[in-house]
Amino acid sequence: MDGHVTIAARMDRLPITRQHRRATVAIGLGLFFDMYEIFLAGVLGTVLQKEMRLDKDALALLLASAFLGMFLGAIVMGVLADRLGRRRAFMVSLGVYSAFSLLGAFSTGPVMLVVTRFLAGVGIGAEPPVADTYLGDLLPPKHRGRYTALAYTLSFLAVPLCGFLARWLVPAAPLGIAGWRWMFVFGALGAVVVFLLRSGLPESPRWLEAMGRKEEAEAVVARFEADARAEHGELPAPVAGTTVSAGPARVGALFRPPHRRRTVMMTVFHVLQTFGYYGFGTLAPIVLVAKGFPIVQSLLFSALTFLGYPVGAALSLPVVERVERKFLVIGTAIAMAAFGLAFGLATTTWMIVVCGFGYTVLSNVFSNAFHIYQAEIFPTALRGTATSGTYSLSRLSSGVLPFVLLPLLHGAGAGTLFTVVAVAMGLVALDVALLGPRTTGRRLETVNAT
Template sequence: METSDNTKRVGVGARLDRLPSSNLQRLFISQLGIGVWFDLFILFTGGPLALPIAKTLNVSKATATFYVAAFPFIGAFLGSIIYGILGDRYGRRITFLTSLLGFGVFSIISAFSTNIYELGILRFVSYLSVGGEIAIVDTYVSEFITRKGRGNWLSWMYTLAWTSSPVGALLVYLFAPVNYVLPGWRWVLLISGIGGIAAWLYRFRLYESPRWLESHGKIKEADETMDKIEERVMKMNKLTTLPPAEYVPYTTKEDKMPLSDLFKGEYKARTVMIWILQFLQGGMSFIIGTLAPLVLVAAGFTIIHSLLFTVVIDTGYVLGSLAASFVLDRYDRKAEIIVFALLLGLDGFAFSLIHIVGLILFFGTAYTFLDNFFNNSWHIYQAEIYPTRARTTGTGAAFSLSRIGTFIFLSTFVVLLDAYGAVPVFSINFMFGIIIAAVVFILGPKTTGKVLELISK
C-alpha cells in the first residue's frame, strides 16, 4: 500500500470535505435516489401484488407471496454480493448502471409471465440485477458527500426513494381491481420496468467516485474528476475560491482486500456486528410493508380496503426519512440505531394487538416512520465502517444477509401468521430489535462526523 505525500498533492478526501453545499450535490442525490426508488418499488409492491396475482394465476395467497415477494430475495442476496465485489474491482459507476438496466429489462419481461413459476424466476432475475443497488449507492454517497453531511444527504436521497412505497401501494390499489387490456398487476410491473430504464438513462452523467479512482492509483483521473466537480460547485455558488483543505490521509495504491479479510483485525467486530444487524433487520424492515395486507385481510377487512390502508401506512416511510434528513448528523449514529431498533420492535408488537381501524393506521404508520430513521442510520453506518478498497464488498456482503434474512423470515412469518396470527410474528420481531440493539452497543464503532479515511485505515 502506497501512502500519500501530502506536501506534493492534496488528496481527494480533503478536496471533497471542503466543498460547500450546492445544486451539484442535489443533482447527484436525485440521480442516485431515482435508481433506489425503483429498487424499493419492486420490493415493497411484492406483498400487495401477491393478492391480485394469486387470483389471476389461480394459486393460494401463500404461494403467490412466496414467489412474488419472498423467493426473489434470494436473487437480491446474490446480487448484493456480486455487485459489491464488482463495485470495488471495476468502479462504482459501471456497476450501478449495469444493475439498473438489468432490473428494467427483466421487470418488463416479467409483466408477461404466464404462470406463477415463470413470474417467480423473472422476479428472481430482476432482484438479482438490482441487488447491489443499495450497497453501491450507500458507498457512493459516503465517498462523495462531506463528512459533516453524509447522514443528512443520504436521508434526503432515501426520502426521494421512499416515495416509491406509498406510490407503489397506491398503484396496486388503483390497478388491482381493473383490467385494461392486461390485468392491473401486469401494468404495475411494466411501469416499474420502463421507469427503471428511464432512471438508467438519467444516471449517465454521474462521475466515477474520485475516492475509488485515487485508491486504485488512477491519480490523473481522480484529480481531473475533482477539478470538474470543484469547477461546477464554484460556478453554481458563484465562488472564486474554495476553503483551504484540511489534512486527510490517503493512499494511491491500496492492496486488494478479499472477503475473508473482513474478519481480521479491527474489521472483525465490525463485520460480525453489521452482519447480525443486516440479517435480522431483513425481517424487521419488510414485515409491515409485506405482511400488513395479509394481517388486515386476516382481521376481516376486504382486499381492497387492506390495500388502501397499506397506502396510508406506507406514507410513514417518506415522513420518517424526511425527518431523519434534518437530524441524522446531529446525534451519534450508533445510538440512533440502538434506540430505533428497540422502538420498532415495541411498535410492531402493539400493531399486532390492535383491531380498531384508527389504531391500526396509527401504529402501522408509526412503524414505517420509525423504520426509516432506523434504516437511514444503518445505511450510512455500514458504508462508513469499511475502507475504500473494500467498501462495496463489505456493504454488499452485509446487505446480502438482509436479503436472505427477508426471504427466510417472510417465508416463515407468512406460515406463522396463517397458523397462529399476528402476535407471535411481531413478538419475534420485537426480539430481533433487542438483539440488534445489544450487538451494536457492544461491537459498533462511533462514526458520526469523522473523516472516512480515519474511521478505517
C-alpha cells in the same frame, strides 16, 4: 499539490455543489425503484394468490423470489463496484432490472413470474449498498448524513405510490390488461429513465485514487473544486492526510482486525433487521387479510400505513447530522419493536392505521440512519464489497422470512408474529450498542484509521 494531500482530503473540505445535488437526486431516483420492487410483492401478494390460484407454499416462493435474486445481485454487484467502479455497477444493475421487470409483466404463469422476479432482483439487489458507498465516497463529512437521507427520502415516495397504484390499478385493469402487469411495466420504464440520468454521473474520485488511477481522480475532483469556487468563492486549504495505497484490497481483510468487529456487527445486524423492516412491509397487507379485512380494503389500509415511509424519511433529515448515528439506529430499533407489537395486537381500524403509520415513520428514520452508517465504517478499497456483502444477507433473510413468518401468522396469529419481530429488533439494538463505532461528522479516513 503536497503529496500527502489526498483526493479524499480535497473532497472533504468542499461545500455542497451542483454536482453533489445532481448525484443525490440521480441516486435517490434509482433507490426509488429498489423500494418499489421490495414492496410490490407484499402489495400484490394477495391479488396474485387469487388470480394464479397459489397455495401457501407458492405464495411464499413468490414473495421470496425477488429477495433471493437481490441476495445474489448484492454480492455480485458489490464486488463489481470495488473492482470496476461504482458508476459501472449502477448502470449494469439498472439495465438488468429494467429488462426482467418488463418481461415479468408478460408472465404466463407462476413459474415465469417467479423466475423474472428473481432475475429483476439480481439487477436491483445492490442498489442500496452501492448507492450508500457512492454517496459516502462523494459527500463531505458535514453533509454526508443529510444528503444520503435526502436520497432515501426521495426513494421512499415509491412505497405509498406502490400501495395507491395497486389500489387504483387492480380493480380498474386499464385496457383490459390486469393491473398487476401495469405495475411491472411502470418499474421497467422508470428504471430506463434513471439509467439515462445516471449516465452523466462521475466515477467516485476516492475509488479512482484507491485503484491507482490518480489522473482520472484528479480530473473528477478538479471539476468539483471548480464548481465549488464558482458557487461559493475561494475554498479552504485541504488537510494533509495519509497517502492512500493503490490497488484492490483483499476481501480476507474484512475478517481480520481491525475490520472483523465491524464485519461481524453488520452481519448480525442485516440478518435480523429484516424481521422488522422488510417483514412488516411485505406482510402488512397479508396480516390485514388474516385479520378479516377484504383484499381491496386491506390495500387501502396498507397504502395509508405506507405514507409513513416518506414521512419518516423526511423527518430523519434534520436528525441524522445532530444525533450520533449509532444511537439513532439503536433508539429507532427499540421503538419499532414497540409499535410492531401494538400493530399485531390491534383490532380496530383506527388503531391498525395509527400503529402502522407510526411503525413506518420510525422504520424509515432507522433505515436512513443505518444506510448512512454502513457506508462509513469500512475503508474505500473494500467499501463496496463490505457494504454489499453484509447487506446481501438482509436480502437472503428477507427471502427466507415468508417461509418462517407466513406459517407463524396462520398458525399463531399476528400477535405472536410481531412478538418475534420485536425480539429481533431488540437484538439489533444490542448488536450495534456493543460493537458499533461512532461516525457522525467524522472523516471516513478517520473512522477507518488502522
